[in-house]
Amino acid sequence: xxxxxxxxxxxxxxxxxxxxxxxxxxxxxxxxxxxxxxxxxxxxxxxxxxxxxxxxxxxxxxxxxxxxxxxxxxxxxxxxxxxxxxxxxxxxxxxxxxxxxxxxxxxxxxxxxxxxxxxxxxxxxxxxxxxxxxxxxxxxxxxxxxxxxxxxxxxxxxxxxxxxxxxxxxxxxxxxxxxxxxxxxxxxxxxxxxxxxxxxxxxxxxxxxxxxxxxxxxxxxxxxxxxxxxxxxxxxxxxxxxxxxxxxxxxxxxxxxxxxxxxxxxxxxxxxxxxxxxxx
Amino acid sequence: xxxxxxxxxxxxxxxxxxxxxxxxxxxxxxxxxxxxxxxxxxxxxxxxxxxxxxxxxxxxxxxxxxxxxxxxxxxxxxxxxxxxxxxxxxxxxxxxxxxxxxxxxxxxxxxxxxxxxxxxxxxxxxxxxxxxxxxxxxxxxxxxxxxxxxxxxxxxxxxxxxxxxxxxxxxxxxxxxxxxxxxxxxxxxxxxxxxxxxxxxxxxxxxxxxxxxxxxxxxxxxxxxxxxxxxxxxxxxxxxxxxxxxxxxxxxxxxxxxxxxxxxxxxxxxxxxxxxxxxxxxxxxxxxxxxxxxxxxxxxxxxxxxxxxxxxxxxxxxxxxxxxxxxxxxxxx
Ligand SMILES: [Zn+2]
Numbered sequence: 001x002x003x004x005x006x007x008x009x010x011x012x013x014x015x016x017x018x019x020x021x022x023x024x025x026x027x028x029x030x031x032x033x034x035x036x037x038x039x040x041x042x043x044x045x046x047x048x049x050x051x052x053x054x055x056x057x058x059x060x061x062x063x064x065x066x067x068x069x070x071x072x073x074x075x076x077x078x079x080x081x082x083x084x085x086x087x088x089x090x091x092x093x094x095x096x097x098x099x100x101x102x103x104x105x106x107x108x109x110x111x112x113x114x115x116x117x118x119x120x121x122x123x124x125x126x127x128x129x130x131x132x133x134x135x136x137x138x139x140x141x142x143x144x145x146x147x148x149x150x151x152x153x154x155x156x157x158x159x160x161x162x163x164x165x166x167x168x169x170x171x172x173x174x175x176x177x178x179x180x181x182x183x184x185x186x187x188x189x190x191x192x193x194x195x196x197x198x199x200x201x202x203x204x205x206x207x208x209x210x211x212x213x214x215x216x217x218x219x220x221x222x223x224x225x226x227x228x229x230x231x232x233x234x235x236x237x238x239x240x241x242x243x244x245x246x247x248x249x250x251x252x253x254x255x256x257x258x259x260x261x262x263x264x265x266x267x268x269x270x271x272x273x274x275x276x277x278x279x280x
Numbered sequence: 281x282x283x284x285x286x287x288x289x290x291x292x293x294x295x296x297x298x299x300x301x302x303x304x305x306x307x308x309x310x311x312x313x314x315x316x317x318x319x320x321x322x323x324x325x326x327x328x329x330x331x332x333x334x335x336x337x338x339x340x341x342x343x344x345x346x347x348x349x350x351x352x353x354x355x356x357x358x359x360x361x362x363x364x365x366x367x368x369x370x371x372x373x374x375x376x377x378x379x380x381x382x383x384x385x386x387x388x389x390x391x392x393x394x395x396x397x398x399x400x401x402x403x404x405x406x407x408x409x410x411x412x413x414x415x416x417x418x419x420x421x422x423x424x425x426x427x428x429x430x431x432x433x434x435x436x437x438x439x440x441x442x443x444x445x446x447x448x449x450x451x452x453x454x455x456x457x458x459x460x461x462x463x464x465x466x467x468x469x470x471x472x473x474x475x476x477x478x479x480x481x482x483x484x485x486x487x488x489x490x491x492x493x494x495x496x497x498x499x500x501x502x503x504x505x506x507x508x509x510x511x512x513x514x515x516x517x518x519x520x521x522x523x524x525x526x527x528x529x530x531x532x533x534x535x536x537x538x539x540x541x542x543x544x545x546x547x548x549x550x551x552x553x554x555x556x557x558x559x560x561x562x563x564x565x566x567x568x569x570x571x572x573x574x575x576x577x578x579x580x581x582x583x584x585x586x587x588x589x590x591x592x593x594x595x596x597x598x599x600x601x602x603x604x605x606x607x608x609x610x611x612x613x
Contacts, residue, residue: 086523142584171534173480176480180456182584228439244441
């Protein structure tokens with residue numbers, strides 16, 4: 001590839017690109033099999049490598065497109081926006097620049113339909129401060145559960161987050177308690193909560209609502225756990241075993257119901273909803 | 281030093297202004313602004329020292345640990361071990377006994393006073409089975425409508441391979457989930473170091489009490505500094521930003537009561553013990569008088585309202601359709 005002219009190189013993404021989101025380039029080098037994949041083909045395949053089934057991280061809009069019925073997503077709670085309760089260095093500026101980019105917090109919530117079945121949906125956005133949970137994420141998740149309880153609708157949340165948002169200190173820590181309490185009330189109303197864990201789901205999000213689903217589904221190879229790998233390595237002063245904290249590891253240890261290929265996710269969700277008697 | 285120099289300079293300018301009859305007020309004002317900046321820095325420095333001292337005190341090995349509170353407060357204490365799932369976690373001590381005339385269930389995170397004790401208690405870092413033991417005893421307390429006392433002092437849940445294999449995230453999540461709805465009073469006291477999710481797992485309560493020199497934080501100041509400033513030695517600076525002291529958290533509406541420690545628990549615990557004991561007794565009297573429905577309702581409302589955000593419904597109604605620009609405008613307001 002080194003011999004190619006720069007103008008063509010630009011069309012490729014090198015594999016040492018640490019950000020594993022689906023890149024904008026026309027050709028993408030797959031981190032799974034190192035083959036060059038034509039981007040439109042990748043999109044048709046829901047961001048999954050057609051050769052080796054590597055699951056790329058995809059954006060919120062792509063999730064909406066891939067999973068829900070066309071034009072069925074109706075946003076809720078977008079009017080709730082972040083403030084800077086601790087006057088934390090740099091936080092305000094960070095929020096400002098993210099809002100300017102058009103991002104709307106680390107979770108988007110709303111109504112959607114899956115094969116005509118009405119659901120409430122939350123999709124976390126790892127581009128927004130690593131998908132961290134501050135007051136707004138906590139509030140939107142709590143309201144999502146409350147809405148589901150009031151309307152007897154199932155809730156599906158796609159998680160990916162680095163954990164609690166440091167910049168909101170203990171206020172963000174308590175969003176764990178808030179979302180968990182809301183999940184409990186929702187559960188007591190006998191409605192279904194499906195939690196989908198994608199790469200990565202760690203820290204305060206995994207240790208709260210994400211692990212409280214009636215059914216917990218993980219994406220292949222997704223990093224899922226409580227403590228960060230670097231912290232664990234520093235604590236125990238040894239290298240972590242291959243596959244540690246990956247979706248398949250959690251399935252083996254009994255902490256997720258099953259690992260599901262993204263291309264099978266939609267039909268699987270519809271089946272689960274139907275078994276729970278949610279109707280079109 | 282610098283401050284004195286500026287003061288001298290101002291005096292000199294003043295005397296020149298009078299002697300020569302010229303207007304130097306703008307120069308003098310500039311110097312005054314510099315002076316203010318100096319004293320701001322000075323205040324900041326002072327605050328940083330104070331907060332950092334609290335952080336260090338909260339971790340002192342001489343400071344009474346949860347097991348000492350239990351010894352002091354609970355009569356006829358009988359320790360109950362194990363999570364009935366995997367094993368018994370020595371980092372968590374639980375049991376039953378009397379507080380005053382009230383039969384209670386009590387759970388604390390143990391921290392050592394010596395290296396050997398600390399090794400035995402894993403430095404106060406529980407594994408999942410520790411949290412599952414706490415939850416098991418909490419369900420038992422609910423069954424017998426016994427109030428629960430939690431004493432919390434931990435650097436955090438243990439980050440290890442075994443912890444992850446046994447589902448640390450799930451263990452903490454389950455505690456938050458079930459404690460939010462438990463039909464018996466829960467009183468939680470942060471006695472020393474309140475380390476993140478590992479502390480929160482025993483912090484869902486009807487009243488969250490904090491000893492004056494205890495801390496409660498979403499991340500350790502060292503961890504925050506290494507992420508934020510790429511330099512863990514800037515922990516003192518980070519500790520101020522994190523707002524982790526008892527009074528900060530009282531102001532933020534997270535903590536319900538702060539207990540005066542007198543000279544500090546690590547110096548002489550008697551005053552702190554006495555004040556805490558009175559607060560626990562008042563709380564027990566109040567919360568045992570509530571019906572289980574009132575109790576759960578109160579606890580849920582307390583948790584539900586924690587959070588700071590801006591609800592911009594009003595702005596949306598005015599017909600601003602482009603969320604992107606409108607959120608940006610809000611920030612400029
Ligand atoms: Zn591939």
